[in-house]
Amino acid sequence: MTHDTAEQLASYRRTIDNLDSALLYILAERFRCTEQVGHLKAEQAMPAIDNERERRQLDRLKSIANDVGLSPHFVEGLMRMIVGAVVERHRQIAAEK
Template sequence: MAAEMPHMAAEIPQELESYRHTIDNLDAALIHILAERFRCTQQVGLLKARQKLPASDPGREERQITRLRELAAESGLDPVFAEKFLKFIVAEVIRHHEEIAADHEENGSAS
């Protein structure tokens, strides 16, 4: 039995390293996905500014929260966490849209 302990101890760090490698890859994918999402929402913000639409759309936000909570539950992810995560992202998007609208208003009134 004692002879097996060093062998098991050597395997655990390798297994841990493998999990960490996967986590690192997933973290990188999340960052790339978020960057792409924000590139898209930047374009939405520009369109909203040109059309003089509000930065926030509470009805859509509620529908998205409901949809993502359901997806989270189906995927085995805590729906409360998914909602908090989405609300954080949406708050950032709204902040960006408000900045874009303000910039558009400044530049539009100067021409």
């Protein structure tokens, strides 16, 4: 590997590391917000899952995925994992009330 190649690779990897950190901060903020939603739902005796909301959101995000060149299948799997964690937390919050 040439010096230029090693430098370019290191530069790409620094960018990837920064983006990974940003993703985690964004996810943490998303989970802080959904925590508030969970408390509100528990106080109002609302169900943890809103299937219609989830369907609309997934459709919207898959459309965005297409627009930005991401696999809609990947985005769907990612969002199902995230929403699954949120729903589990909402159920815990409701059980604590």
